[in-house]
Amino acid sequence: MKYESQKVAKLYFTAAIGLFVGQILFGLILGAQYVIGDFLFPEIPFNVARMVHTNLLIVWLLFGFMGAAYYLVPEEAETELFAPWLAKLMFWIFLAAGAATVLGYLLVPYATLAEVTMNDLLPTMGREFLEQPTITKLGIVVVALAFLFNIGMTILKGRKTVVNLVLLMGLTGLAVFFLFSFYNPVNVVMDKYYWWWVVHLWVEGVWELILGSILAFILIKTTGVDREVIEKWLYIIIAMTLITGIIGTGHHYYWIGTPEFWQWWGSIFSAMEPIPFFMMTVYAFNMVNKRRRNHPNKAAVLWALGTAVMAFLGAGVWGFLHTLAPVNYYTHGTQITAAHGHMAFYGAYVMIVLSMISYSMPMMRGREACNSARAQSMEMWSFWLMTISIIFITLFLTGAGILQVYLQRFSDNPMPFMVVQEKIALFYWLREITGFVFLLGLVLYIASFFVGKNEPEATVELAK
Amino acid sequence: MAQAFTKAMARNIFYGGTVFFFLLFLALTFQTHSALPDRDNRQAINDTVALGKKVWEDNDCIGCHTLLGEGAYFAPELGNVYKRFGSTDAIKAFISSRPKDGIPGRRSMPQFNLSDEELTAIAEFLKYVSGINSANWPPSNQG
Ligand code: HEM
């Protein structure tokens, strides 16, 4: 850490981890409701728990991206952050708005929340992932603008690097496409069409630029490989991302009333979307193999490599599994979708944020380069517990999904939804149990911040 | 080979490719908009349907159900519920008869205490959605 102002990232990362815990607790509530239908009913209905689970996910990832930017941009630009006070102010505004929104979800019926926040003036609520009251959405826009201004000014006054530029493009795209959340016509087909401009163009578009640039930064720092090489890879990866991912949006336009030509465009382009994820894996391992030095923060390198692998598995492999129109015809909106959603979000975005935290936190907490060997070893245990849990959660949901598709949609005598749900309950139980292992991993992760504090930093062993 | 392919070339592919494919996406979007009037059942949209969509959103129905396959996977698909139930009256009767405290041990739908006007509106909304041309999806009547 070279600049004092990078330290604002610590606030953002701390909040991110706190909200992550909340997300997982509500995930466990949801998982329980899948098998014990009346669990917490009617106090916390499933839809409320679900919006808490998914919105906390999105908000903590945004905290993570912002923290990563505040840490990374000054270091790359070789200058102090333009306005650290603004970063701190926006942090508290965002946290307060987020907390108020979640409390709103939990404390009053959703219809009441819509009413008191005057949703009728500009109706944007009640759509998946975009459940936030309209004023919260406006607040998000304000925070995003202030954030972009701060980052943009820092980049302007300092050294311009490809990593910073790509990160800025990704973050700008994130803000721009969020604006489509304000478009909500009565026409359901048009509503859905542009809803995906937020959701798909985020996770399979601009967020991948954010992912790519953070990963590039960590690789530059931990491997010492020449920046030129890494930047070339970065460009080619994000080129492939957008070349395939923009038209790839079509894989959501098969069955929502949009014309049938999308079955061709969507299938062909989204089938190529795994390519940039695959390249990312090859490149991450390549860079680590070609490293010019051994970085003592082994945990951070593990997270970075893990991101590359798990993003490819979750987004690339599990995405490809159901992306071709003839397959998606059967799997659309089943547990297969949920399986993919979990591994893709975890593998790509959860892991990249945790990678950045792992790399930067020790320095922001006063270490030279990394934590003690004991803390790192505990962190690596948490890596394996969470990652293996998500793999099993994905496998169980995939099993549930295959049976669901067969019983409800494919067999000669399709059964009603609720009947099928009972037949596949075993898989939901297994998922829920695995969820507790995930929580254990998360607890260890947090504990790793508190162990070995008085022990010396880990050093690179002189092997190799 | 590694030298022949420079960073500048990679950068140009990124900018050129992004602009090109984004423009193509806009063209396909334009094409979609021209095709929609024949597919999206817009002639069925009226004030009742609009109120129905508001009821749908204000109660976050999408938080448990899918609609044309999008949403949550906790409760049945509703894009075709009008066809499955056969009438708007059956839909209204179902929604209004949900027990307030749920059904012991089972997943149950909350009692939303909708007015008669709102019940009619949500049923009409679901009827409108069932008229959207979804390319023969879902594969079975069960959603
Ligand atoms: C990191 C990147 C990705 C993330 C975070 C992600 C996440 C998600 C999520 C959460 C959904 C469910 C959306 C909903 O609730 O309706 C979804 C749907 C889908 N994703 Fe991804 N995804 C990613 C990449 C990909 C890729 C690369 C592909 C294709 C190769 C893909 C193919 C699909 C398809 C086909 C659906 C629709 C499933 C359905 O019809 O129900 N995804 N994705």
Ligand code: HEM
């Ligand atoms: C570890 C325990 C977890 C459990 C038990 C759990 C459970 C659930 C359940 C039951 C749903 C609702 C599915 C439905 O709509 O019917 C859900 C949705 C979702 N969860 Fe989790 N979750 C967990 C962890 C996570 C993690 C770590 C992430 C992100 C990395 C995540 C991301 C999501 C997303 C994106 C959705 C929406 C999926 C979609 O629309 O397809 N969850 N989760």
Ligand SMILES: [Fe+2]
């Ligand atoms: Fe997508």
